[in-house]
Amino acid sequence: xxxxxxxxxxxxxxxxxxxxxxxxxxxxxxxxxxxxxxxxxxxxxxxxxxxxxxxxxxxxxxxxxxxxxxxxxxxxxxxxxxxxxxxxxxxxxxxxxxxxxxxxxxxxxxxxxxxxxxxxxxxxxxxxxxxxxxxxxxxxxxxxx
Numbered sequence: 267x268x269x270x271x272x273x274x275x276x277x278x279x280x281x282x283x284x285x286x287x288x289x290x291x292x293x294x295x296x297x298x299x300x301x302x303x304x305x306x307x308x309x310x311x312x313x314x315x316x317x318x319x320x321x322x323x324x325x326x327x328x329x330x331x332x333x334x335x336x337x338x339x340x341x342x343x344x345x346x347x348x349x350x351x352x353x354x355x356x357x358x359x360x361x362x363x364x365x366x367x368x369x370x371x372x373x374x375x376x377x378x379x380x381x382x383x384x385x386x387x388x389x390x391x392x393x394x395x396x397x398x399x400x401x402x403x404x405x406x407x408x409x410x411x
Contacts, residue, residue, distance in 0.1 A: 288373050289366040291406055292387050292396035298323045299332070301354040305341055308332065308353050321386050321394050322357040328386050328394045330357030363388050366395050370406075373398055 297315045299308045301324045312320055312334065322330040332353060340356045341348050363386050364373050373385060377400075387396040 286370045286406075287366070288364055288368045288370060288387055288398050289396070291370065291402050292366070292398045293402055294396045296321060296386075296394065296397045298394065299353045300324065301329055301352065301357075303353045304349055305337060305351040305353065305356055306348040309334075309337060309348065319384060321397065322353045323394055326394065327392045328361065328363065328388055329354070330359045331361045331386060332357045361386060364398065365390065370403070374403065377403075 297311065297317050298321050299311065301322055308320065312318070319331060319333045321328055322332055330353075336356050336358060337348070340346070341351055362376065362380055362382060364376065366387050366389055376382070377385065384397055384399040386394055387398055389395050
């Protein structure tokens with residue numbers, strides 16, 4: 267099963283990738299941070315929760331995404347104080363997203379074309395509802411790498 271764009275069957279009720287939606291396999295309980303959260307607190311949260319990336323939200327709506335790499339480049343490398351900087355100062359604002367009703371096949375194509383390991387999942391009001399990752403896809407037997 268893995269790799270390729272062929273029509274693969276999934277263990278979820280025998281569905282194919284072309285009719286299985288992202289909502290059915292995405293990670294739902296995503297650790298998030300608010301735009302005004304200090305970077306220092308955010309990094310502690312990321313370490314304690316063992317996550318390498320966090321979506322940044324304001325009132326539940328996706329505003330950006332932060333990885334440890336962002337923190338290294340925009341805080342540590344530039345010699346900034348992580349207690350004074352906010353998540354909004356470090357986040358990547360231009361984030362590739364997908365809607366919760368998108369098909370897994372479309373998202374796999376997007377991830378392959380853009381070389382992404384994760385994509386925040388939003389509803390039609392831009393509210394963050396989950397995250398789709400390579401791991402989520404691997405669980406159903408799909409290899410994005």
